[in-house]
Amino acid sequence: MNATLALVGATLAGASGFVAAMFGGRSPRLATRLNVWIMLLGAAAGITAALRVLAGYGDVTLHHAWSVPGGAIELYLDPIAAIFLLQLFFIGALGSVYAVGYWQPEQHPNATGRLRVFYGLMVAGMALLIVANNSILFLVGWETMALAAFLALTAEDCNAANRSSGFVYLVATRVGTLALIAMFALLHSVTSSFALPIGGVDAGSPAASAIFCLGVLGFGLKAGLMPLHIWLPAAHANAPTHVSAMMSGVLIKLGIYGLIRLGSFFTQIPLWWGIALFGLGAVSAVLGVAFALGQHDIKRLLAYHSVENIGIIVMGLGVAMIGRAIGRADLVALGLAGALLHTFNHGMFKALLFFCAGSIIAAAKTREINQMGALGKRMPYTAAAFLIGAVAICGLPPLNGFISELFVYVGMLRGGALGSGATAILLVFGVPILALVGALAVACFVKVHGIVFLGEPRSIACTSAEESPNSMLRPMAILATGCILIGVAPVLALGVLEHAIASWQLGVASVRLTTMVPLVPLMWANATLLAAVGGVALLVTHLVPKQTAVFGPTWDCGYVAPSPRMQYTASSMAEGLVGLFAIFLRPRTQPVELIATFPERSHFESHVPEVALDLVVVPALRGLVSTADWFRSIQPARTHLYIVYILIALVGMLFVWH
Amino acid sequence: MPIGQLITHLTCLLLLPPLLQGIIVKVKAAFAGRVGAPLLQPYYDIIKLLRKSVVVSRTTTWLFRAGPVTGLVTAIVAGLIVPLGFPGAPISFVGDLVFFAYLFGLGRFFTVLAALDTGSSFEGMGATREVTFACLAEPALFLGLLVLAKRSASLSLSTMLNGAIPEAWSQVTAPVLLVIVSLFIVVLAENSRIPVDDPNTHLELTMIHEAMVLDHSGPPYGMILYGASIKLFVLGTIVVRTACPFEFASSVLNWVAYLAAMFGFAVAIGIVESTMARLRLQRVINLLIAACLLSAFGIILLAR
Numbered sequence: 001m002n003a004t005l006a007l008v009g010a011t012l013a014g015a016s017g018f019v020a021a022m023f024g025g026r027s028p029r030l031a032t033r034l035n036v037w038i039m040l041l042g043a044a045a046g047i048t049a050a051l052r053v054l055a056g057y058g059d060v061t062l063h064h065a066w067s068v069p070g071g072a073i074e075l076y077l078d079p080i081a082a083i084f085l086l087q088l089f090f091i092g093a094l095g096s097v098y099a100v101g102y103w104q105p106e107q108h109p110n111a112t113g114r115l116r117v118f119y120g121l122m123v124a125g126m127a128l129l130i131v132a133n134n135s136i137l138f139l140v141g142w143e144t145m146a147l148a149a150f151l152a153l154t155a156e157d158c159n160a161a162n163r164s165s166g167f168v169y170l171v172a173t174r175v176g177t178l179a180l181i182a183m184f185a186l187l188h189s190v191t192s193s194f195a196l197p198i199g200g201v202d203a204g205s206p207a208a209s210a211i212f213c214l215g216v217l218g219f220g221l222k223a224g225l226m227p228l229h230i231w232l233p234a235a236h237a238n239a240p241t242h243v244s245a246m247m248s249g250v251l252i253k254l255g256i257y258g259l260i261r262l263g264s265f266f267t268q269i270p271l272w273w274g275i276a277l278f279g280l281g282a283v284s285a286v287l288g289v290a291f292a293l294g295q296h297d298i299k300r301l302l303a304y305h306s307v308e309n310i311g312i313i314v315m316g317l318g319v320a321m322i323g324r325a326i327g328r329a330d331l332v333a334l335g336l337a338g339a340l341l342h343t344f345n346h347g348m349f350k351a352l353l354f355f356c357a358g359s360i361i362a363a364a365k366t367r368e369i370n371q372m373g374a375l376g377k378r379m380p381y382t383a384a385a386f387l388i389g390a391v392a393i394c395g396l397p398p399l400n401g402f403i404s405e406l407f408v409y410v411g412m413l414r415g416g417a418l419g420s421g422a423t424a425i426l427l428v429f430g431v432p433i434l435a436l437v438g439a440l441a442v443a444c445f446v447k448v449h450g451i452v453f454l455g456e457p458r459s460i461a462c463t464s465a466e467e468s469p470n471s472m473l474r475p476m477a478i479l480a481t482g483c484i485l486i487g488v489a490p491v492l493a494l495g496v497l498e499h500a501i502a503s504w505q506l507g508v509a510s511v512r513l514t515t516m517v518p519l520v521p522l523m524w525a526n527a528t529l530l531a532a533v534g535g536v537a538l539l540v541t542h543l544v545p546k547q548t549a550v551f552g553p554t555w556d557c558g559y560v561a562p563s564p565r566m567q568y569t570a571s572s573m574a575e576g577l578v579g580l581f582a583i584f585l586r587p588r589t590q591p592v593e594l595i596a597t598f599p600e601r602s603h604f605e606s607h608v609p610e611v612a613l614d615l616v617v618v619p620a621l622r623g624l625v626s627t628a629d630w631f632r633s634i635q636p637a638r639t640h641l642y643i644v645y646i647l648i649a650l651v652g653m654l655f656v657w658h
Numbered sequence: 659m660p661i662g663q664l665i666t667h668l669t670c671l672l673l674l675p676p677l678l679q680g681i682i683v684k685v686k687a688a689f690a691g692r693v694g695a696p697l698l699q700p701y702y703d704i705i706k707l708l709r710k711s712v713v714v715s716r717t718t719t720w721l722f723r724a725g726p727v728t729g730l731v732t733a734i735v736a737g738l739i740v741p742l743g744f745p746g747a748p749i750s751f752v753g754d755l756v757f758f759a760y761l762f763g764l765g766r767f768f769t770v771l772a773a774l775d776t777g778s779s780f781e782g783m784g785a786t787r788e789v790t791f792a793c794l795a796e797p798a799l800f801l802g803l804l805v806l807a808k809r810s811a812s813l814s815l816s817t818m819l820n821g822a823i824p825e826a827w828s829q830v831t832a833p834v835l836l837v838i839v840s841l842f843i844v845v846l847a848e849n850s851r852i853p854v855d856d857p858n859t860h861l862e863l864t865m866i867h868e869a870m871v872l873d874h875s876g877p878p879y880g881m882i883l884y885g886a887s888i889k890l891f892v893l894g895t896i897v898v899r900t901a902c903p904f905e906f907a908s909s910v911l912n913w914v915a916y917l918a919a920m921f922g923f924a925v926a927i928g929i930v931e932s933t934m935a936r937l938r939l940q941r942v943i944n945l946l947i948a949a950c951l952l953s954a955f956g957i958i959l960l961a962r
Contacts, residue, residue, distance in 0.1 A: 373777075376719050383719075396764045397757060410753045410813065417807040425961055431804055432797035432950065435759065439796040442763055443789035450774030450785070456717055521751035528738065528749070529761070532731040536881075540727060543877045544712050554715040554776045555873050568774070568782025576790040580943070 003062035003075040005049035006131050009089060012042030014124030016096070017117030024113045028105040035116050036096050039123070043093035046127060050086035053077050054496050061133075070194045071136035079500040083340055084130050084257050087347045091249045092123040094351065094475035095242040101471035102358050103240055108156070115155040115240060121148035122246065126254060135184035135194045142180065142254075146173040146222075149251055153239035165234035168613070172221055172231035179218035180258075186211050187265070196261065203266040203273075212273055215262040216280075223255025225314060226284035229307045230613040233291075236303035237367070241358030244299060248306045249351035253343050256313055260339070263321060264504055271325040275426065278318025282433050284311030289440040290581040293447070293574045294608030297367045298357050301448065302350065305393060308437060309346045312408060313339045315430060319411040320504075322423055329511045334411030336504055337497045337513055342404035344493075345486060349392040349401060352479035356386040359472055360452060363465035369451050369570040371462075376453030378465040383453045385476040390445035392483040395438050398526035400486035403493070403519075409434060410517050440577065447573045456564035488526055490519045571606055578608060586611050659748050666913075667748055671737040674917075675891035676700035676884065678924040685928025700887060707880030715873050717777045725772020726878040730885035732765035737892045741816050741899065743913035750816035755803045758815060759796060762848065762889070766792055769882075773870035784869025787939065791854070791866065794946035795847045798840060801953035805837040806900060808960045819899040833956035834900065840952040841897045842926075847946060849890045852931040854942050894923050 020035035052058050064073035077085070096119065105112040125144030132138040150173065154166035184194070190207050191197050202208060217228070224232040232252070236244045259277070263269065288307030295301035316339035323331025359382045364372045376383035392399040409431065416428030457463045467473075486493055498513050556562045578587050589606040609615065659667075680697040687694025696702075714722065739758045741747040751757075770788055773781040806818040809830055847854045850867035857868065871882050904915040937945060 374717070376721075387721075391764070391767065394763065394767065395760065396767060397760055402757075402760060406753055406756055409756045413753065413804075413807060413813050417804055417813065418811055420961075425958075428804060428808070428957055428961070429954075432800045432954075435797045435800040436793060438760070438763060439789075439793040442767055443793055446767060446770045446774070446785070446789055450771055450782075454719065454721065454771065454775040455777030517753060518751050521749060521754075522757065525735065525739070525749050525751070525754070525757060529731065529735045532735060533727060536727045536731050537724075540723065540877060540881070543708060549712045549714050551714055551716050554717050554778045556778055557780060557872075562779070564777070566779050567777050568779055568786060573782065573786045573789075576786065577793060580793075 001058045002049045002052050002060055003077050003131060005045050005052075006077060006085060006127060007062075007075070009042045009044075009046030009049065010124045010127035010131075012038055012045060013089075013092065013120050013127065015120065016042065017113075017115075017120035020116050021113040024105070028112075031113075032100055032105070035120075036100060039096040039120065040093050042123075043089040046085055046089035049077065050082040050089070053082035054079055054086070054499060056499070066137075068136055070188075071140075072134045072194070074134040074137065074195060075131045076133035076196075077131050078503045079496065080257075080260060080340065080503060081130050083344060083496065083500055084253065085127065087253070087344050088123065088126050088130065088250050091246060091347055091351045092126075094355075094478060095119070095246050098245070098355055098358070098472055098475045099240075099242045101469040102242060102362070111155040115152055115243075118148045118152035118155070119243065119246070122152055122243075122251070126250060129254065130257065133196050135187065135196060138196070139177070139180065139184065143177060145251065145254070146177065149173075149243070149247060152243045153235055153247070155240055155243075159238070161234075162238045165231075165238045169231040169235040172228075176218045176221035179214045179221070183211050183214035183218060186214065197265050199264065199267045201265045201267070203268050203270055208266065209270075211265070212262065215258065216276070219255040219258035219262065220280070221255070222258070223252050223310050223314070224284075224307050225255075225280050225310060226287050226307060227612060229284070229288075230610070230617055232307060233295075233300045233303040233610060234613075236306065237297055237300040241299070241354055241361070244303075245351040245354035245358075248303065248354060249347040252306060252310060253313075253347060256310070256317070256339070256343055259314070259317060260336075260504065263317075263324070269321050269324045271322065271423070274318050274321030274323075274325050275423075276318075277314055277321055278426065278430065281311045281314030281316075281318050282430060284308065285315060285437045286311070286433060286440075287581075287584055289437050289444060290577070290585060291608060291611075293440060293444045293581075294578045294585050294587060296369045296570045296607070298360060298369050298448065298452070299354070299367055301369070301444070302353055302357060305353075305441070305444070306346075306350060308441065309342065309350070309393070312405065312434070312437065313342045313346070315434070316342060316404075316408040316411065319408065319415060319427065319430075322415065322427070323411075324505075326421075326423060328415065328419070329505065330516055331411055331415050332505055333498075333501050333511050333513055334407050334414065334516060336501050338404050338407030338411060340497060340500055341407060341486075341493055342401075345392070345400040345404050345483070348479050348482050348486075349389045349399075352385060352389040352476055352483065353393065355472065355476050355479070356382050356389060359468040359476075360386075362468065363461070364459065365461045366459070369448060371459045372452045373455045373458040373462055373564060373567065374453070375457075375462055375465055378462070379453075379467045381467060381473050382476070383449075385473075385480050386453065387449060388480040388483055390449050392487070394441045394445055396442070398484075398487050398529055400483045400490075403487060403490040403522075405434065405438070406522075407513075407517060414516070443577060444574075447570055451568075451570045451573070455567050458564050458567070458569075488523065488530070490523065494519060575606075584611065586615065659744075659746060663744050664748050667738075667742055667744065670742055671734065671888070671891070674920075675887035676704060678891055678894065678920065679887050681921055681924035682928040682931065685925050686932050689928070689932035700883070704880045704884050707883070708877045710876040712876035712878065715776050718775045718873075721768070721771045722775040722873075723772075723878060725769045725775075726874060726881040726885065728768035729765045730881045730888070732761045733885045733888040733892060736761045737888060737895075739815055740892055740895050741819055742895060743916040744909065745820050745905070745912075746816045750814045752813045754814050754816075755800075755807065755818070759799055759803070763792075763796065765885075765889075769870060772874075776873045778873065780865070780869050781872055784865050784867065784872075787866045788870060791847060791942060791946065794943060794950065795844055798844045798946055798949040798953060799848075801950055801957065802837050802841040802844060802896075805833055805953055805956040805960065808957060809833065815896075819896065820903065820905065830960065833959045836952045836956040836959070838897060838901050840949045840956070841893075841900065843945060843949040843952075845890070845893045845897055846927070846930070847942070847949075848893055849886065851927060853934045853937045854945070856936050891920075894920060898923050 016038035020031040023031040062075040129141030292304035319335030392401040395401040395405040412430040679700040770785040773785040855866040
């Protein structure tokens with residue numbers, strides 16, 4: 001029943017774009033409505049399925065024969081899959097509502113229908129891969145998602161930047177799929193079945209290590225783990241905003257889902273797997289946020305924060321895997337709970353921030369933060385929503401980001417400060433790393449919010465900006481409420497998480513989360529915090545009645561004619577921290593040359609390049625292409641010669657095998 | 659926690675902090691050969707500011723008023739997690755050290771936004787420096803707390819900061835010494851004291867914290883001063899209780915010892931401020947990295 005319901009949801013989501021496209025020519029209004037309502041209906045089915053599984057109602061498997069060799073319609077919806085399914089349909093539905101105001105058919109006459117079709121297919125593909133329990137079916141879902149995402153992000157293909165970022169994404173996703181096909185083939189050679197196993201695979205063999213490495217490559221490319229994130233910033237920056245929100249909020253998380261499923265194939269896990277994931281996560285988290293600091297394109301900046309948060313999630317997963325390797329059930333529970341909850345939370349606040357970014361870009365007519373300013377006065381609701389998202393993504397109390405980071409923190413503290421041995425040393429230094437990431441995230445989001453919403457406007461567009469329509473504000477309001485709700489009442493998530501952990505605790509005894517992180521005193525602390533803020537705020541309004549306040553200009557230390565251009569910019573705020581990380585960030589500045597006593601007008605600019613892509617991958621691929629040139633001489637593009645090659649190859653093979 | 663203890667804790671937390679500032683100023687005056695302002699001058703300043711009217715910049719939004727409120731409240735709530743004279747704090751749970759550190763992050767978030775709300779480049783400069791140095795001060799604070807957590811094998815500040823002197827000092831002397839120095843540096847940096855920042859000037863090159871609050875006036879400015887003194891008091895308590903973990907049978911003796919140690923701590927800050935010059939901004943980063951390393955070595959000593 002539940003699996004069928006999830007399939008119905010996927011089908012409706014996939015159909016939503018096609019149905020709208022049929023009516024798009026005749027009645028754009030009807031098409032928009034049909035698109036949103038079919039998507040909402042599909043989401044309702046999918047969310048019902050996920051909630052039923054999480055509540056423990058109904059069956060979780062479905063089995064049908066399928067004519068594809070090795071394939072079978074084999075579905076399995078465990079609580080972990082249900083969490084991802086819930087997130088997918090929740091954000092997918094909000095994204096399609098947001099698109100009503102954001103992507104109006106009149107402004108994009110050629111791309112609207114296409115975008116809806118590919119958006120729907122993307123949701124359907126993701127739903128399919130989440131519930132799939134057969135590697136062929138999983139790959140079908142994976143490829144549907146990957147290709148639909150490519151086509152959705154290049155919907156505006158008249159734009160050269162969109163095409164090039166789409167191409168980089170396409171190459172990256174193909175490489176990832178190649179690794180996954182190899183991984184599933186190896187898995188088949190070990191288990192002699194295309195069904196995804198739960199436990200039982202021997203992790204000691206070289207084949208298991210190869211499966212793990214291929215899985216990290218394939219899933220890590222999708223998740224955007226640090227050295228593999230090359231496609232992510234440009235794709236998120238150039239895609240239509242609701243597609244960016246979907247990609248950042250849900251699509252890259254399916255790489256995490258893959259890694260979690262990968263962990264459940266094996267009963268025993270070698271310690272180095274956990275250590276490798278923990279290390280990769282730490283690198284992603286620190287460098288992701290450092291690169292984010294250097295950006296001044298708002299969507300690219302948010303994209304790098306996805307890399308950071310994926311890093312935090314993978315650190316949690318690393319803690320859980322280390323826990324399984326050394327038989328510490330508490331580390332498994334805390335690490336996995338942190339990873340799963342942060343996945344869900346990040347989906348909410350990152351989608352929220354991207355939705356806000358879409359509104360901001362529509363109002364300011366640019367993605368350049370340094371051209372904005374004072375939008376908070378013109379767009380108070382967007383500013384408030386962005387503020388909630390920013391506090392949440394920095395992991396600050398009392399919002400949801402803090403809860404999930406707390407699980408990871410307590411996991412590392414229990415393994416590090418209360419444990420002993422080599423893993424304790426490793427885990428204990430994860431704590432200051434996460435603290436550094438948190439402080440850098442605060443620096444970055446203070447920068448974005450301060451430059452975009454506060455101060456004086458830096459461009460004419462900002463002085464006449466308009467607040468977004470309700471269809472864009474409502475999804476933001478729902479997501480912001482969600483962030484607050486999980487933050488002040490984390491016990492809501494506790495039962496779900498314990499349910500999910502129980503299905504992954506292979507080889508270790510089960511423990512209760514509540515015994516390790518008592519959330520009730522934390523809720524009291526949060527309540528005290530909120531009550532005190534409210535009380536003091538009331539006291540201030542009592543002490544300072546509005547009538548007595550004198551309004552004047554900002555005090556500028558006696559300088560008489562300050563102009564908005566003298567304000568600090570995003571680049572000047574980040575300059576010091578970017579300098580600290582210069583060895584990785586390679587910031588480029590064009591120095592100002594002042595000649596003569598009365599210099600001419602001059603120009604200064606600085607930016608942080610895509611180091612991994614521009615300075616490593618592209619030169620390496622160029623080198624590969626030039627070495628491969630040598631082989632071109634045997635490819636003269638003459639058919640008869642190729643037939644001769646085939647003949648020689650066949651004769652050679654016959655000779656070898658007979 | 660019994661209601662009597664809670665009231666004592668709150669009274670002490672809310673009333674004593676400005677006194678520390680008074681002591682620091684007195685010590686500095688003594689070093690300079692002056693009489694100095696009265697010991698209670700910080701109280702007079704705050705009371706005077708609460709009665710003044712407010713000048714608000716036209717550029718600002720509601721965040722400008724939210725900054726001082728959040729800064730004050732986060733410092734007070736952080737003070738509820740730290741044990742003062744009693745063995746325990748009003749609020750304690752596993753992992754409350756993370757909550758403690760992140761509360762200051764929340765306070766910083768809104769203080770800095772309030773500074774950026776004015777659109778002034780001076781306040782932008784202060785805000786930038788504040789968040790930059792925080793990126794090193796926060797890991798240093800966490801590393802220091804980690805040493806304390808590892809020493810006491812607990813993850814709650816109430817139990818981390820307890821432990822009788824003989825055990826605490828005799829068995830693990832070196833890590834405790836390292837962490838005290840490290841946390842002392844963190845306290846100086848987080849509270850914008852010399853050698854990181856000069857609380858007496860608010861112009862040009864020295865400015866970090868003072869530059870951020872240039873545009874505040876009247877009661878909100880009073881709240882900023884009050885919040886800053888509570889922050890010093892709370893973070894100072896961590897250093898003091900690490901260095902002097904008294905545990906007498908009588909709670910009166912405990913309180914006397916604790917308060918004496920706190921006043922000693924204020925004198926120590928006064929001495930540092932009188933004998934040192936402010937560091938160049940680039941050097942501050944080195945100082946904070948040194949604080950991180952000291953605690954990191956403390957952890958390694960405990961883990962060997």
